[in-house]
Amino acid sequence: MGIKRGTTLAAVAVVVALTATACGGSDSAGDNAKPAGAVAAPSQAPSSGDGYGAGSGSDADTVGAAKPGGQLAIAQDEKLGSVLADSAGFTLYRFDKDTAKPSKSSCDGDCAKVWPVVAAGDATAAAGMDPALLGEVVRTDGSKQLTVAGWPVYRYSKDTKAGDTNGQGVGGTWFAAAPDGKKAAKASPAPGGAGQASGALTVAKDPKLGDHIVDGNGMTVYRFKPDTAWPMVSKCEGDCVAKWPVVPPVDQANAKGIIEKNYLVLDRPDGKKQQTVNCWPVYTFTGDKKAGDINGQGVGGTWYAVAPDGKLITVQ
Known part of the structure; x- marks a missing residue:
């Protein structure tokens, strides 16, 4: 160091x-x-799309099986602020048509090809987030999907490298997930010119x-x-x-x-x-x-x- x-x-x-x-x-x-997880690289500007985002030239049909999130991380995006990422640095997303209470995924079939499910299993909370927010939901096919604050989370097939946020705003229903499970959004300046508001304090391990x-x-x-x-x-x-x-x-x-x-x-x-x-x-x-x-x-x-x-x- x-x-x-x-x-x-x-x-x-x-x-x-x-x-x-x-x-x-x-x-x-x-x-x-124990050590905290790795952190993703800064993200690129997001792109827009329709429906599930599987427009012309989509690689949705080549998407493989769901993979666990591993050691989650918090990436800092210039436009979105704090964004939750998996162990490889890929942005995690949430879907407005899902529900958190109770946890339920509404993304199956072709949708799940475009938006690969993050499998529950070995996921570990990122430094700076509450581990109690992590959970799982049983999908219609019987598999288990990772949830954050009750919201099922996904990757996006058009994110090709760590830090990409191409799924942000797709169809007006897909959004990058913040570490608290909410939609990622840049924090407002703190009163008195103190800079970006941190919004919370928590305990991490190093x-x-x-x-x-x-x-x-x-x-x-x-x-x-x-x-x-x-x-x-x-x-x-x-x-x-x-x-x-x-x-x-x-x-x-x-x-x-x-x-x-x-x-x-x-x-x-x-x-x-x-x-x-x-x-x-x-x-x-x-x-x-x-x-x-x-x-x-x-x-x-x-x-x-x-x-x-x-x-x-x-x-x-």
């Missing part, structure tokens, strides 16, 4: 009034765990870091060692924030596996609102280009990934 050094930091301490709740605690390293916090896009969340939790102080301002964007406020209901104690929002003097975990301000890193990257770990001896209880993970 390449470590980037030399980050310019403008150390301006900002003391913020807290509630009566005491914050803080000693830092410790997390436990090692072979070196173990359990660590990631945002809703699967991007690693970091702490800055000079910050303090009591009083709640951020010492990352100016050029520092440009390289280490603050994590915008996240509803506590969307913080999966994160400690609930002292889950507060920091009002910064630059007008941004910053999420804290156990009163520690948290950030992402512009040097991380895709979900699962940990390029910020150990930068300058001051930036480290965050354990679910808010403590620093200092392993290298």
Whole structure:
């Protein structure tokens, strides 16, 4: 793993009034765990189509049997935002004519040739998504199909390489799936100019870091060692924030596996609102280009990934 050094930091301490709740605690390293999955490459611009998308020149008849999703991943698409992909980086889709409650697939026959079913079996949740969202549905032929938040998922026969999103919007009924099972859509800018809203916090696993916090896009969340939790102080301002964007406020209901104690929002003097975990301000890193990257770990001896209880993970 390449470590980037030399980050310019403008150390301006900002003391913020807290509630009566005491914050803080000693830092410790997390436990090692299983590796997170690979991440797909950026996608191409989507194409449109009619019906099932099996227009002139379709290769639908050559599509083979359903294949499992394997280690799922979260890809970042310029237009769609976070998109769920299989272990080979191929985009996963959902069909508006299906139902999630109860789970039911309405794509059979020729439809399933154009939109190959993702078989249930060895699928593993991507870093940054809730594993409980994965499930399965029994199809009319008795086979089992992977579901995400109850929605059956598919690949598209006209996606020829990892990152393609040619199935997006086909027939007005087919859409790339987001990590939460919803239709993929670019996040809106966060209040106060804090950048893209992550929408959620959850726990991912890394072979070196173990359990660590990631945002809703699967991007690693970091702490800055000079910050303090009591009083709640951020010492990352100016050029520092440009390289280490603050994590915008996240509803506590969307913080999966994160400690609930002292889950507060920091009002910064630059007008941004910053999420804290156990009163520690948290950030992402512009040097991380895709979900699962940990390029910020150990930068300058001051930036480290965050354990679910808010403590620093200092392993290298």
